[in-house]
Amino acid sequence: MSGDGSMLPVRIWRGDAGGAFRRYDVPRRASQTVLDVVTFVQRHVDPSLAYRYACRVGMCGSCAMTVNGKARWTCRTHVDAVTAGGALEIAPLNHLPIVRDLVVDMAPFFDKWAKAKGSFVPTATRREGFARVEPASAKRRAIDATIECIGCAVCYASCDVVGWKPDYLGPAALNRAFTLVNDVRDGAGAARLGAVAGDGGCQACHTHQSCTERCPKHLAPTASIAGLKRLVALAAIRGRL
Amino acid sequence: MSIVEGSARADGIVRTSDPRPDAKWARHARFAAWRFVLQRGSAAVLGLCVVVHLAGIVYAVRHGLTSEAIVARMHASAIWPSFYAVFVVVVAVHAPLGLRAICDEWLGWRGRGIDAVLALFACVLLAGGLYAVASLAG
Numbered sequence: 001m002s003g004d005g006s007m008l009p010v011r012i013w014r015g016d017a018g019g020a021f022r023r024y025d026v027p028r029r030a031s032q033t034v035l036d037v038v039t040f041v042q043r044h045v046d047p048s049l050a051y052r053y054a055c056r057v058g059m060c061g062s063c064a065m066t067v068n069g070k071a072r073w074t075c076r077t078h079v080d081a082v083t084a085g086g087a088l089e090i091a092p093l094n095h096l097p098i099v100r101d102l103v104v105d106m107a108p109f110f111d112k113w114a115k116a117k118g119s120f121v122p123t124a125t126r127r128e129g130f131a132r133v134e135p136a137s138a139k140r141r142a143i144d145a146t147i148e149c150i151g152c153a154v155c156y157a158s159c160d161v162v163g164w165k166p167d168y169l170g171p172a173a174l175n176r177a178f179t180l181v182n183d184v185r186d187g188a189g190a191a192r193l194g195a196v197a198g199d200g201g202c203q204a205c206h207t208h209q210s211c212t213e214r215c216p217k218h219l220a221p222t223a224s225i226a227g228l229k230r231l232v233a234l235a236a237i238r239g240r241l
Numbered sequence: 242m243s244i245v246e247g248s249a250r251a252d253g254i255v256r257t258s259d260p261r262p263d264a265k266w267a268r269h270a271r272f273a274a275w276r277f278v279l280q281r282g283s284a285a286v287l288g289l290c291v292v293v294h295l296a297g298i299v300y301a302v303r304h305g306l307t308s309e310a311i312v313a314r315m316h317a318s319a320i321w322p323s324f325y326a327v328f329v330v331v332v333a334v335h336a337p338l339g340l341r342a343i344c345d346e347w348l349g350w351r352g353r354g355i356d357a358v359l360a361l362f363a364c365v366l367l368a369g370g371l372y373a374v375a376s377l378a379g
Contacts, residue, residue, distance in 0.1 A: 236274035
C-alpha cells in the first residue's frame with residue numbers, strides 16, 4: 001500500500017480510564033508505521049491527542065501502545081503488518097494507570113523494578129581496577145540477552161498474571177533481577193533472591209510466555225523467571241535465603 | 242561494614258537502600274520458596290504415583306481382579322500400603338498448596354487465616370488418606 005489517496009479508519013483511545021475510542025481517518029502512506037498514524041492525527045487532526053515517543057527507531061522503548069489488542073512498539077510496527085480488515089485500533093498499554101489518551105503512568109512498572117532490587121550494588125570502589133568478567137563463563141552467558149532489556153513495558157502489558165495479581169513484579173523486573181543475580185560484580189544476590197521470592201515474585205509466573213512472544217527485542221523473560229525459580233529453590237534448600 | 246541509607250561513603254559509593262532484607266521479609270521469602278519447592282517436588286512424586294496407580298487399574302481390569310483379590314494383595318505385602326501411604330502424603334502436601342494459589346489469584350485470599358485453613362485441610366487429607374490405607378492394609 002502506498003500514498004494512493006486511500007484513507008485508513010483508526011480508532012484511538014481518548015481520555016483516562018473512563019474514556020472511549022474515537023474514530024479518525026488517516027491518509028495511507030508507503031511504509032507507514034503506527035507511530036506515523038498517531039503523529040498524523042496529533043499534528044493535522046486533533047492537537048490535543050497525548051502520546052509518548054522519543055527516538056522513533058526502536059531504541060528508547062517509550063512509544064509502546066496496544067495496537068489491535070497487542071502491546072507493541074508503534075515506531076517499529078508497520079500498519080500493513082497489523083491492520084485487521086483494514087482497520088486499526090490504538091489504545092494505551094494494559095495494566096498501567098492511564099494518564100491521558102495513549103499515555104500511561106510508568107511509575108508502578110518501575111516501582112516493581114525497585115521492589116525486585118533492580119539496582120546494581122557494587123562490591124568494589126572506584127579506586128579499584130576494572131572487574132574482569134569472562135565472556136564465556138556460564139553466569140555471563142546466562143545474561144547475554146537479558147541485559148538488552150530497555151524497559152518498554154510491552155512484556156508487562158502482555159502478562160496475564162500482572163492482570164489478575166497486581167502485586168506480581170512482572171517479567172521486566174524479574175528479568176532485571178535475574179541479570180543482576182548473575183552479575184559477578186554485584187553484591188546483593190541473596191537479598192535480591194529474597195526480594196523476588198515472595199507472594200508476588202517469580203513463583204507466581206504461570207509460564208504463559210506472552211512476555212517472550214511479545215518482546216520487541218526477542219528476549220525471553222520467561223527463561224529468566226525460570227532461572228530465578230531455580231536459584232530461589234536452591235537457595236532455600238541450602239539455607240541461604 | 243555498615244551501609245547508611247542514602248549517604249555517600251568515604252569510598253564515594255552512594256547506596257540508596259540496604260541490600261540486606263529485613264527479618265520479616267526473609268521469613269516471608271523462605272516460606273514462599275519452600276512452598277514452591279514442596280509443590281514442585283510433590284508434583285514430581287505425584288506424577289509417578291498416578292502412573293503406577295493407573296497401571297494398576299488397567300492390570301486389574303484386564304485380569305478381571307475382584308475387589309476381594311485386590312484387598313488380598315494389599316494385605317499380602319507392605320509394598321502396596323507403603324506406596325499408597327506415600328501417595329496420600331504427597332496429595333496432602335500438593336493439594337493445599339495448589340488451593341492456596343487459586344485462593345490468592347482468583348479470590349484475593351491470602352494471609353495467615355487462609356494458611357491456617359489450608360493447613361487444617363492438609364491434616365484432614367492426611368488423616369483420612371492414611372486411615373483408608375491402614376484399613377485396606379488390615
